[in-house]
Amino acid sequence: MKFNKEDIKKLQLLKQFGQYENDDYKLEEVLSSLKFIQLDSINVISARSQDLVFYSRVKDYKINDYLNLYKNNQASELYLHALSLVPNSSSIMELSHTLKYGILKENNNVDKYLKQFKSYLKSGDTLSNKKENWSLSEKDIVTNALWRAGLLKITRNENFKKNYSLETKKSNTLLMQENILEKIADCLVLISLQNIGLATFSDIKNYFYLKKNEVADSISRLLSSKQLRIAGQFENEDYYILPEDENLIDFTNNINRINCKFLSPFDNSIRERNRLNRIFDFDYKLESYTTPSKRVYGYFALPILIDKEIIGTIDMKINSKEKILDVKQITLKSKEQKIYLSNVVESIDNFKTFTNMEEIVNNENIKYL
Template identity: 30%
Template sequence: MMTELSQAAVRGLLIAAQGLQQQKPHKVTEKSVRDIIRQMHVLQIDTISVVARSPYFVLWSRLGSYEPHWLDKLLEKGELFEYWSHAACFLPIEDFAYYWLGMMQRGNEEDNWRKWLVEHQEVAQRVMDYIRENGGTRSADFENTKGLKGGWWNHKEEKIALEALFNGGQLMIRKRHNFQRIYDLRERVLPDWDEAQAASKEQIHEQFVLNTLKALGVTKPEWIADYFRLKKADTLKALNILAEEDKVGRIEVEGWKTPGYYHFDNEALVNAAAKGKIPQSKTTLLSPFDPICWDRKRGSELFNFDYKIEVYTPEPKRKYGYFTLPILYKNQIIGRLDPKAHRKEGIFEVKAVHLEPNVEVDDAMVTALKATLKDCADWHKTPQVIVRTANVAGLAEQLNG
């Protein structure tokens, strides 16, 4: 009979697999940033900046205070690349071979981007020639040939060409400046790339399933596809092949109808958790685009936490706030808060704290959350923390500092 894992153990293993567990104090370096991205395999990009943009915030959640420009340097040095994965993401360069086929498929005749390039060959060639002659190029470097401003629906043709050529693998992102993409020819960004290194469709599916298992700790089969946006049928086929070849582990989980799957690199952690040695989380705040938050169904089932981003919800209809951050404490998501970093004023404002029902507030929780808010505020260079309201009497006053 298989050993059975508790739900608490599964939560702890997810937290450890994502690099969110408690750790002894250690020096954080540029290598730490690279290593944690390799551990997650993907770092989602988003531009909302009421606090640090999501890729930088996801790293802070795991590393604590660090230098944000280290992420930019890793991209410029070629240790990371940008492409579509779970969404637009920073990705480890060693995984490039698993994305090449997707780039080529985005360039096929049935793809909308490919159709646009076929219909606008002159524009595409002009963009390629300009970059070939001038090197790294921003979309802002092109004049608006139609005199239109703003909005996706009337982007200038050159910007669309840049995106289409990027999607098809002809251009890559050399670096970012003030978070603006700088495009260059793929052969200049990645001069040693050989198409013979590209993975097959089957290899891609199997590797992405393995990477997902490694990043999630122990998982249900139905939770796997979302991580790399695979089709469910392709995911299950790859998982079954890996299981038949004994390349993945399986273990019974409390309350699950079928065994959970795990990567053998996590086997020691899984065995320890089965014996009651469960990894414990640090106290931190999570970006809405953190891998922990991606799968709402998984979050609801594992953490009993229902989460929705309300950025696109009209303000009068918002329940919790514009850009709420889940609060991770002792392996549970205990609530969320609605922050805004006022960088000029040096103020880290929390408009509201909403703890989940039945969360018991004690001195240890208040101390841990207050320290986390202060660390987050200091990292933003907005050292004054102001908490406006909380749904627990007296909590806002206790957290102010």
């Protein structure tokens, strides 16, 4: 199979955004397609990271609409590379819970932790998960262990606070599974490819921060079972692909022009920064924990995707009291990107509506790299 950098880029965008421009996709369909969405509590622009992921893909999405996935029992939380929202039907959900439940059972802690948790509920404890001196309290240890084992269900309220409930129907038959660690590694490797299309060994390893030997062994197993193929080489590196994606290479030539999107810093399409730099020619990082004087893009700058390119970032903040959307800075890769400014300004106006603000200020503060 012959492909180039442009093919790699277009296939990734097709996998991530498909035909979302024209079709009315539902929340559960987007989550099912992506396999996971990273959760984060930062809300300097009212919309949290998970809201931004859905906003860029779901027509007429409103802030906190994703909470309906909890209410409808369509999604749960799992710790992958970070805290993530995962479809309840996901195999990684079952595999991870199987592993953690098995560890709890082997350590004879299941009954002990369940008894403790029920005592918290009886006492009216809020189970706030507040940490003291950066250490886990006894409550934290109990709730975290039961949650990771799939025995606790978590839902969220509009302030991103947790609500816990017991899952009492855990099946012991799950513990009969063999080679559970290998199955989890295989599942994560497949999810990586489902998200980015054509990928190198390093792309796959870095997507979920897997170990080199885990990826090597997993790729070997998946090649043998024909769940994975070597697509070919580009710039002297092997690229892997899912068999069902091979026919999409030609289809990418017909991909629609992508309207201007403001992406979450944790969006599935850009979460592997080395690949983002290599394929999209954009060296980006979240600078919330960078000293202000050393920031290039801004505190919570969102990458701007338009017409198959990451053209720069936009850093915004809301003043909820005054109902103002403050555009702190627009950073473009070069002056050639000025041709997209009208699209960016239109998207800022749409974002103002999305965040329920009434006025925009400072949207002319433009910086070039």
